[in-house]
Amino acid sequence: MKILNVNVGPPVDDYSAWIRKIKMANIIRSLGHEMDFVIYAGKDEPNKEILADISFPYEIIKVNPLNIYFKHFNRLKKEDYDIVFCNGQLTHAVLFLTKLTGAKFILDKHGDMLEEFLLLEGGFKFNPSFLGRYLFLKLINFLNLTFSDKILCVSHKMMENLLKHGLKPNKAAYVTNGIDLSLFKIPDSIIVQKMKTELRINNKMIFTYVGACEKWQGVDDFIKAAKNLKNDDHLIFLIVGGDKKGKEDNIIYLPKVPQNEVINYYALSDVLVLPRPSHPTTEVAAPTKFPEYLVMEKPILTTNVGDASHLVKKHRCGLVVKDSDPESMVEGILKFKQKTPHELNTMGLNSKKLVEQEFSMEKMTSDLSKALENW
Numbered sequence: 001m002k003i004l005n006v007n008v009g010p011p012v013d014d015y016s017a018w019i020r021k022i023k024m025a026n027i028i029r030s031l032g033h034e035m036d037f038v039i040y041a042g043k044d045e046p047n048k049e050i051l052a053d054i055s056f057p058y059e060i061i062k063v064n065p066l067n068i069y070f071k072h073f074n075r076l077k078k079e080d081y082d083i084v085f086c087n088g089q090l091t092h093a094v095l096f097l098t099k100l101t102g103a104k105f106i107l108d109k110h111g112d113m114l115e116e117f118l119l120l121e122g123g124f125k126f127n128p129s130f131l132g133r134y135l136f137l138k139l140i141n142f143l144n145l146t147f148s149d150k151i152l153c154v155s156h157k158m159m160e161n162l163l164k165h166g167l168k169p170n171k172a173a174y175v176t177n178g179i180d181l182s183l184f185k186i187p188d189s190i191i192v193q194k195m196k197t198e199l200r201i202n203n204k205m206i207f208t209y210v211g212a213c214e215k216w217q218g219v220d221d222f223i224k225a226a227k228n229l230k231n232d233d234h235l236i237f238l239i240v241g242g243d244k245k246g247k248e249d250n251i252i253y254l255p256k257v258p259q260n261e262v263i264n265y266y267a268l269s270d271v272l273v274l275p276r277p278s279h280p281t282t283e284v285a286a287p288t289k290f291p292e293y294l295v296m297e298k299p300i301l302t303t304n305v306g307d308a309s310h311l312v313k314k315h316r317c318g319l320v321v322k323d324s325d326p327e328s329m330v331e332g333i334l335k336f337k338q339k340t341p342h343e344l345n346t347m348g349l350n351s352k353k354l355v356e357q358e359f360s361m362e363k364m365t366s367d368l369s370k371a372l373e374n375w
Contacts, residue, residue, distance in 0.1 A: 001033050001034070001082040001083055001372070002033070002034045002035075002079070002080065002081050002082050002083075003028055003033050003034065003035045003036070003081065003082065003083045003084075003085050004035075004036050004038060004075065004076070004079070004081045004083070004084045004085065004103075005024075005025050005028065005035050005036065005037045005038065005085045005087070006038055006040070006072075006084060006085065006086045006087070007021060007037075007038065007039045007040065007086075007087050007088070008040050008068075008086070008088065009039075009040070009041065009042070009044070009088075010039055010041035010042070010044055010045070010046040010047075010060065011039075011046050011047045011050035011051060012044055012045075012046070012047055016211075016212070016287075016288045017088070017110060018050050018053075019288055020087075020108070020110065020154070020177060020288070021087040021088075021108075022053055022054055023178065023361070023364065024085075024087070024108060024175075024368065025037055025054075025056060026055070026056065027361075027364065027365050027368050027369075028085070028368070028372075029056060030365065031365070031368075031369055031372070033372075035056075036059070036079070036081075037054075037056060037057065037058040037059070038058070038059050038061060038075065039058060039059065039060045039061065040061050040063045040068055040071070040072070041060050041061065041062055041063065042062070042063060042064065046060065069097065072097055073097045073100075076097060076098065076100075076101045076103070077101075081101070081103045082103060082104065083103060083104045083105075083106055083372070084098045084103050084104070084105050084106070085106045085108065086105070086106070086107050086108065087108050087110075088108070088109075088110055089107070089109060089110070089111075089112075089113045089140055089141075089144060099147060104149045104150070104375070105147060105148050105149050105150075106148070106149060106150045106151075106152060106371070106372075107144055107148045107150070107151045107152065108152045108175070109144070109151050109152065109153055109154070109158065109162075110154055111154075111281065111284065111285050112141075112158075112161075112280060112281055112284055113137050113140065113141075114134070114137040114138060114140075114141055115279065115280040115281040115284075116216070116281045117133060117134065117137055118134075119215060119216055119279055119281050120215060145162070145165065145166060145167055148171065149171065149375070150171050150172070150173055150371060150375075151167060151171060151172055151173070152173050152174075152175045152368075152371055153172060153173065153174050153175070153284075154175070154176075154177050154284075154285070154286035155174075155177075155284055155285065155286040155306060155307045156174060156307055156310075157283050157284050157306050157307055158284035158285075158286075159172050159174055161280075161283070161284050170375075173367070173370070173371035173374075174367060175364060175367040175368050175371060176286075176358060176359055176363050176364050176367055177286040177288060177290075177291065177359065177364075178291070178359050178360055178361045178362075178363055178364030178365075179288070179291045179292060179295065179355075179359055179360075179361070180361050181295055181355065181356065181360055181361070184263060184292065184295040184296060185263070186263075186267055186296065186297065187263060187264050187267045191264060191267075192264065192267050192268045195264055195265075195268050196268055199238075199252060199268075201236045201238075201252070201268075204234065204235065204236040205234055205235050205236070205270050205271070205336070205337060206236050206237075206238060206268060206269045206270045206271070207226070207235065207236070207237050207238070207269070207270070207271045207272075207273055207301065207333060207336075208237070208238040208239075208240065208265060208266070208268075208269035208271070208272055208273065209222055209237075209238070209239055209240065209241075209272075209273045209274075209275065210238075210240045210241055210262060210265055210266065210272070210289060210292075211240075211241045211287070211289045212241055212242075213239075213241065213242040213243070216276060216277065216279060216281050216282050216285075217275070217276060218275035218276045218277045218282075218303065218324040219239065219242070219275060221275055221277065221324040221325060221326050221329060222237075222239075222273060222275035222324075222326075222329055223237075223239065223251060224326040224329075225275075225326040225327075225329035225330045225333065226250060226251050227249065227250075227251070228326055228327075228330050229250065229330060229333065229334075230249040230250045232250070232337075234337065235250060235333065235337065236250055236251075236252065237250055237251045237252070238251075238252050238254065238265065238269065239251060239252070239253050239254070240254045240256075240257060240262075240265050241254075241255070241256050241257070242255065242256075243255065262292070263296070266292065266293065266296040266298060267296060269298060270298075270299070270336075270344065271298065271299050271300070271301050271318075271333075271336050271344075272293040272296070272298045272299070272300055272301070273300075273301045273302070274287065274289070274290060274293070274300065274301070274302040274303065274305075274308055275301075275302075275303060275324050275329060276302075276303055276305045276306070276324060277303065277305070277323070277324040278303065278304070278305050278323055278324070282305050282306060283305060283306050284306065285306060286306070286307060287308070290308050290359075291355050291358075291359035293351070294317065294351040294352065294354055294355035294359065295351075295352065295355045295359075296351075297348040297349060297351055297352045298348050298351060299317060299318045299319070299336065299339075299344055299347035299348055299351065300312050300317055300318030300319075300347075300351065301318055301319055301321070301329075301332050301333070301336060302318060302319075302320055302321075303320070303321055303322075303323055303324045303328070303329075304320050304321065304322050304323065305324075311354060311358065315350050315351075315353065315354040316346075316347065316350050317347050317348070317350035317351040317353075317354055318347055318351070319332050319335055319336060320332075
């Protein structure tokens with residue numbers, strides 16, 4: 001098939017969102033499909049680091065809110081595409097025009113922009129600016145449900161949510177958020193020990209969060225939980241990826257580190273943490289860090305949110321606390337403290353089995369292949 005792979009907006013700072021876009025495009029090409037990869041970009045300058053990770057031909061087309069329609073339709077007229085594959089939800093510029101050509105329209109849905117907006121705004125408001133953005137995002141959701149021939153979901157929770165909102169079952173498909181397992185090799189113990197010594201965390205039980213610190217990640221609650229345990233000399237907490245740097249009692253803050261160094265922080269940890277609060281945004285999300293945590297053979301501490309909590313319970317690879325409240329997080333941390341080395345090791349081995357079963361690139365390829373073939 002001939003596929004136009006569309007991205008509305010250039011790669012900027014959200015590297016994790018582009019990881020999946022690049023993987024999906026690589027899989028499409030590996031399946032033998034002819035693919036044009038197009039980025040409709042406005043005034044924002046693309047992140048050159050992300051562009052460097054794109055190993056296939058791509059085209060950046062400068063657009064504005066008006067001429068994007070003309071430029072997209074012009075592309076569709078020139079080429080006879082079987083499928084227009086859109087990454088992310090901001091698809092209002094391509095939905096109607098794609099339908100006019102007879103091509104199938106597939107949306108790879110990474111999250112819920114409307115719910116993310118409500119979370120960041122702290123709930124519904126009645127000022128004109130808020131209402132304008134809210135109604136715009138409501139329209140996008142309506143267009144996606146109505147005009148997409150198929151919506152690819154990053155989580156089973158997302159599929160359930162879309163079906164509840166009226167999406168027909170034959171229009172929904174799950175495509176796992178897979179990772180290349182071969183890239184995550186456990187570092188030499190000498191490297192890990194050296195890092196522990198430099199950070200002065202030898203003989204400590206280390207709980208680590210790695211990633212961005214947006215509101216929906218729940219990092220603030222995890223920090224509060226850590227502070228509630230500051231008198232426990234056996235525990236240390238690492239926050240890797242935020243803007244802060246330094247040590248504060250039992251918490252070590254480290255800014256964003258290069259991708260090839262993230263593995264080292266996974267490896268020196270005893271428990272890796274997903275502290276996300278319960279919210280429609282987090283329930284349907286599939287954080288890339290979750291399979292990365294798993295592949296490092298580490299136990300997981302997670303809140304009772306989304307697919308991750310279900311999988312951790314089912315595969316016995318960690319502990320699930322009821323919510324992100326600091327009190328609940330403290331309870332989970334103290335339960336881990338009581339675990340024997342053997343119990344922690346067993347959880348880690350279960351993590352590795354889970355990631356191989358659910359989050360390999362082979363699984364992602366199989367999921368996408370089925371989605372492209374079955375109409």
